[in-house]
Amino acid sequence: MEPIEVDDQQGKLLDEEAINILLSLAVRKKNANYLPEILSIFAKQASSILEQLQHCQDSMAQISDCHNLLHQLKGSAQTVGARGLAKRCGKYQKQAAIGELRLGEALPEISNLLQASLVAIASYARPHD
Amino acid sequence: MEPSYVVVLDDDKLVAKVLEDMLSLKAFCFERASQLLEAKSELDPFGVFVDIYLNKHECGLDFVPELRRAWPLAPIIVITGDDDEELVSHALAAGAHDFLIKPLRPTDVMARLMARRNELLARSEARQVGFGDIVLDSQYRTLTGPKGQLYVSGRELEILVFLARMDGNPVERNVIRRQVWGNLHVSSNALDRKLFEVRKAIRETSDKLEVKSIYGKGVALQAKNAKSLGVLLEDKEHLLQKMPKKPRDRDTRL
Numbered sequence: 222m223e224p225i226e227v228d229d230q231q232g233k234l235l236d237e238e239a240i241n242i243l244l245s246l247a248v249r250k251k252n253a254n255y256l257p258e259i260l261s262i263f264a265k266q267a268s269s270i271l272e273q274l275q276h277c278q279d280s281m282a283q284i285s286d287c288h289n290l291l292h293q294l295k296g297s298a299q300t301v302g303a304r305g306l307a308k309r310c311g312k313y314q315k316q317a318a319i320g321e322l323r324l325g326e327a328l329p330e331i332s333n334l335l336q337a338s339l340v341a342i343a344s345y346a347r348p349h350d
Numbered sequence: 351m352e353p354s355y356v357v358v359l360d361d362d363k364l365v366a367k368v369l370e371d372m373l374s375l376k377a378f379c380f381e382r383a384s385q386l387l388e389a390k391s392e393l394d395p396f397g398v399f400v401d402i403y404l405n406k407h408e409c410g411l412d413f414v415p416e417l418r419r420a421w422p423l424a425p426i427i428v429i430t431g432d433d434d435e436e437l438v439s440h441a442l443a444a445g446a447h448d449f450l451i452k453p454l455r456p457t458d459v460m461a462r463l464m465a466r467r468n469e470l471l472a473r474s475e476a477r478q479v480g481f482g483d484i485v486l487d488s489q490y491r492t493l494t495g496p497k498g499q500l501y502v503s504g505r506e507l508e509i510l511v512f513l514a515r516m517d518g519n520p521v522e523r524n525v526i527r528r529q530v531w532g533n534l535h536v537s538s539n540a541l542d543r544k545l546f547e548v549r550k551a552i553r554e555t556s557d558k559l560e561v562k563s564i565y566g567k568g569v570a571l572q573a574k575n576a577k578s579l580g581v582l583l584e585d586k587e588h589l590l591q592k593m594p595k596k597p598r599d600r601d602t603r604l
Contacts, residue, residue, distance in 0.1 A: 238455075242454075243368075245456070249371070263364060285407060293362060293403070295431050296365070296431040300365060
């Protein structure tokens with residue numbers, strides 16, 4: 222994977238409280254795979270949203286479609302503790318609302334942040350010695 | 351028995367999954383409001399979680415009033431990813447009972463759901479009266495029976511509640527007048543007009559009950575005939591189970 226240029230300090234990229242909530246649910250459900258399962262759902266949903274955003278770019282779709290998709294991705298990112306991604310989606314959502322969103326620039330950044338978030342969350346959740 | 355599931359109106363499946371695990375209650379997830387509205391008569395949830403922005407440009411808040419009417423005892427909690435005070439006030443103005451801001455926290459989710467649910471139950475105890483196969487709701491001013499639900503005016507509802515609480519016994523017209531209008535001077539015609547509307551409302555909601563005028567005794571809400579009475583008595587246990595929640599605290603007769 223290519224190096225990802227994001228503000229990679231975990232404090233900014235991740236919402237540790239949100240991840241800890243998911244980890245506590247894993248304990249409650251006695252399911253060691255709980256977080257990976259949640260991340261897998263998140264990754265699938267996020268990929269689908271990115272595809273739809275790509276389609277928006279190609280088809281010059283209505284800006285409100287982009288706004289809603291970015292909102293949806295922001296919400297999912299908040300749930301899994303991908304704070305950096307959620308904030309970036311929020312920023313682009315605001316740009317979409319005033320018609321200033323440049324999807325050509327936004328899409329690669331969102332995609333990179335998504336990958337970085339998934340790696341960072343998995344790393345955070347991994348038991349440490 | 352308390353419902354054992356919640357309903358989630360959200361295009362993000364993660365939310366339903368996480369809520370289910372936080373509450374240890376089954377969560378039925380609907381991505382589109384139209385799907386939920388189609389299914390609402392089949393459901394009786396413990397609570398409802400609604401996202402503001404849905405797919406296809408739907409706004410979850412638009413459906414809150416209809417969901418409230420469908421499930422008066424289920425708290426409706428709006429979920430948002432924005433800590434925007436205006437959105438929160440819009441949610442409450444739309445009729446939501448509470449709101450949650452993502453990321454969801456288990457203690458927060460559970461506490462708000464239980465608090466709002468208990469509030470609604472407490473309110474309903476004072477406001478619902480059941481008689482035979484009808485239920486009167488004084489907060490929402492509704493009369494609900496097997497044939498449907500009607501909105502009734504305040505006076506008509508007071509008459510109905512009063513008659514229902516008399517447990518089938520006839521009540522003198524003067525007593526009804528005093529009960530409903532107090533010391534206000536009201537003509538006999540006014541009471542007749544109200545009783546006409548009350549009878550019509552009963553006819554439109556139940557085949558088994560009617561408001562009878564009993565010569566020399568007054569007016570009574572009773573089973574239409576012996577056969578109806580038998581059916582109502584047989585159905586009583588069934589009706590109590592169907593009627594929402596905490597039957598022991600409700601004023602349910604016949």
